[in-house]
Amino acid sequence: MKPEYINQDSLTRLVVELSSRGQLVAPVREGKSFVFSRVQRGEQVCLTYTNSTIPPKFTFLPQIEELFSYEVKSGELRPPKAGDEPVVLLGVRPCDSSAFSVLDRVMGGDRADPYYVKRRDRTTVVGLSCSRPRETCFCDAFGTGPTDGSGDDITLTKVSGGYVVRSKTAKGARFAREHSKHFRAATKREIDEFESESRKIKGMLASGITSEGLADRMGKSLGDPYWEEASERCIECGVCSFVCPTCYCFDVTEQVEGDGGKRYRGWDTCQSCRFSRMAGGLDPRPTKVDRFKHRFHHKLSYVPMAFNVTACVGCGRCVSLCPTNVDIREVIKKW
Amino acid sequence: MSSIECQLRKIVADLLTQGKVAYVIGYENGSTPRRARPCFVRSPEDATKLVWNQHCAVNLAKYLIGTKDTVGIVAKGCDGRSIVELIKDNQVDRSKVVIIAPTCPGVTQSPGLGGEGQEELASCCQRCRSRDSPIFDFQLVVGRDAEKEGGTVGKKSSPPRGATDWNSEFQRCIKCLACIKSCPLCYCTECELDGSLQSLVSKLRIPAELPTFHLVRAMHMAGRCTDCGACEAACPVGLPLTELYSQVNKEVERLLGYVPGLDIQATPPVELPKPKGETE
Numbered sequence: 345m346k347p348e349y350i351n352q353d354s355l356t357r358l359v360v361e362l363s364s365r366g367q368l369v370a371p372v373r374e375g376k377s378f379v380f381s382r383v384q385r386g387e388q389v390c391l392t393y394t395n396s397t398i399p400p401k402f403t404f405l406p407q408i409e410e411l412f413s414y415e416v417k418s419g420e421l422r423p424p425k426a427g428d429e430p431v432v433l434l435g436v437r438p439c440d441s442s443a444f445s446v447l448d449r450v451m452g453g454d455r456a457d458p459y460y461v462k463r464r465d466r467t468t469v470v471g472l473s474c475s476r477p478r479e480t481c482f483c484d485a486f487g488t489g490p491t492d493g494s495g496d497d498i499t500l501t502k503v504s505g506g507y508v509v510r511s512k513t514a515k516g517a518r519f520a521r522e523h524s525k526h527f528r529a530a531t532k533r534e535i536d537e538f539e540s541e542s543r544k545i546k547g548m549l550a551s552g553i554t555s556e557g558l559a560d561r562m563g564k565s566l567g568d569p570y571w572e573e574a575s576e577r578c579i580e581c582g583v584c585s586f587v588c589p590t591c592y593c594f595d596v597t598e599q600v601e602g603d604g605g606k607r608y609r610g611w612d613t614c615q616s617c618r619f620s621r622m623a624g625g626l627d628p629r630p631t632k633v634d635r636f637k638h639r640f641h642h643k644l645s646y647v648p649m650a651f652n653v654t655a656c657v658g659c660g661r662c663v664s665l666c667p668t669n670v671d672i673r674e675v676i677k678k679w
Numbered sequence: 680m681s682s683i684e685c686q687l688r689k690i691v692a693d694l695l696t697q698g699k700v701a702y703v704i705g706y707e708n709g710s711t712p713r714r715a716r717p718c719f720v721r722s723p724e725d726a727t728k729l730v731w732n733q734h735c736a737v738n739l740a741k742y743l744i745g746t747k748d749t750v751g752i753v754a755k756g757c758d759g760r761s762i763v764e765l766i767k768d769n770q771v772d773r774s775k776v777v778i779i780a781p782t783c784p785g786v787t788q789s790p791g792l793g794g795e796g797q798e799e800l801a802s803c804c805q806r807c808r809s810r811d812s813p814i815f816d817f818q819l820v821v822g823r824d825a826e827k828e829g830g831t832v833g834k835k836s837s838p839p840r841g842a843t844d845w846n847s848e849f850q851r852c853i854k855c856l857a858c859i860k861s862c863p864l865c866y867c868t869e870c871e872l873d874g875s876l877q878s879l880v881s882k883l884r885i886p887a888e889l890p891t892f893h894l895v896r897a898m899h900m901a902g903r904c905t906d907c908g909a910c911e912a913a914c915p916v917g918l919p920l921t922e923l924y925s926q927v928n929k930e931v932e933r934l935l936g937y938v939p940g941l942d943i944q945a946t947p948p949v950e951l952p953k954p955k956g957e958t959e
Contacts, residue, residue: 398915581860581913583857583915618875667913669709
C-alpha cells in the first residue's frame, strides 16, 4: 500500500475523535514519565514521549484478569464479560510493537490463549517510529526497531509538519480507510524525508550486539560459573520482568465467594522465590543464581527454541530501571 | 580519581592482601554513563575498579544479610545506619564486617525512563542528617577539597514539593514489591504484604489496597527506616516512598526520641531479645 501522510492538525483531530468515542489508549504524561492509558481528552496524548515505564502489553495481558466464575452447586462455569468494542492503541514504539509479535507466537498459534487473542483482535495498533533513541536502547540487536515495529497494523513516522503513514495489515488499511478524511497520499518529498530520517535514526543505534546464534550460545552457558558472579548484585526485586514488554508469565489465584468463586490470573515474576515453588515445597529453582539464570535463558534461549523468536526486543527498560544495574546487554555480549 | 577513591582502593587492596576479609562490597562504574553499581571485590588487583561518586546510590547493607564470611563493605551514612539497625536486629554480626566509611557526597536520583529533566539530589539526601556512617573501621574524610569533590548535600536541592496527594500517588502502584525487595531492613523470609494466600493483601488488587498495603509497610518501617532511598530508587513508577516513611519516623523521634541507625548504643523502640549469652 502506498504511503500516506497526516499533518499534525489532522492527527490532533483524529486523536480527539477516537478519544471521544472512548476507544483510544495512548501515552499520557504522569509526573516525569509516561503511561499508556485510556484517553478521555485528546489533548492528554503525548506523541513526543520517549517510551512509557510500563509497556503497553497490558492492553492484551492485563495485570489482573478474570478467567471465569463458577458455582459449585450447579457446576456452572461462566466466562468473564469481555468487551468487544474496538480499541485503538496509538503511539506504540517499534520495540513494544515487536514485543506484540513475540507474544502473538506464544499466546496465539495452535494453542491460542482466548483471552489474549480476543483483546489482540479487537485492537488496532498504531505504531510510532522513534526519533530519539535512548542510551539504553538496543533494538538494532534484534532487528526490532527503531522504525519498524513488527506488531503494528499501521505506522506513523515523523516528518516535517506531520507523519508518513504506512499500513501494514488489513486492519491497518481498514483504519486508514475509516479515517481517510485525515489522510492524503504522501508526496515524493515526504517519502524521501521519511527514508532519510529512518536511515538517520538507524544510524544512531549501534549497540554492537548481535543476536545471531544466541540461543545456541546461551545453551552452552548453563553450567558456567559466570552466573554466580553476574547474579551477585541482583536483589531479586523483579522490576525487570514487570517492565518487560515480552514477559508473560502469570500466577493463577482464586477468590471464593459463598458457593462459588472467581479464578483470576495476574502477572508474576520468575525472580520471586515463590514463583517456581510447588505444593509440598519442592522448588526446581531454589537459589537466586537459578532464578537469575532462568530469566536470561528463557528470553534468549528457551523461547527462541520453542517459538523461533527471541523474547527480547531491546527496549532497554530493564537496563535503565534495574536498581542495581543488571544489564542484559552485557549478558548477551558475554555469550 | 579523587583522593577518596585512592584511599578506598588502597584500604580494600590491603584488607584482601592480608586476608582479613573474603571480599569487599563496593561500587564500580555502571554499564551506562552517570551510574555506579554494586561490585564484589575478591582480589587486591580488582580494588582498582572501585569508584566513589554521587552515583553510588544502592544501599550495600542489603548484601550483608545472610553472609557467613567476614566481609568488607563501603558504607555511606545511610548504608552505615542500615548496618546499625541490622546489627540491632541480629541480622549482621558486627565482628564479621569491616566497614569502610567515606563521606557521602549525596547521591543523585535518575530522572526515570522518560529521560526528561535533570538528575537531581535524591530526596532522602536532601533530608540527610549524617553523611558519615555512624560506625566504621576506616573513615575516609573528605579533605579541604570537599567542595571540589562533589559535596552536593544541601546544594542542588530541588524546590520543596507541595502536599502529596497520597491517594493519587498510590493509584500508580503496580504492587511489584520492589520497595520491599530493595529495602535493606526488609529481611523477613515471609512477608505479610507479598500477596500469598496467608498475606494481609490480595494479589488480585491492582493498584494496591488503599491504604492497607502502603500504610502497613510504613508502620513496619517506623523506628527502623534509615531513609536510604533504596525503595524509591527501585520503584518503577516513582512513588515518593521515603517521604511517607520519613513522616512516620518523625513521629517516632518526637514520641520516643529514637532515630533509626544513628546510634549503635540506643535501644530501638521495639526491642528484640538479645542472643543467648549476651547481656546488657
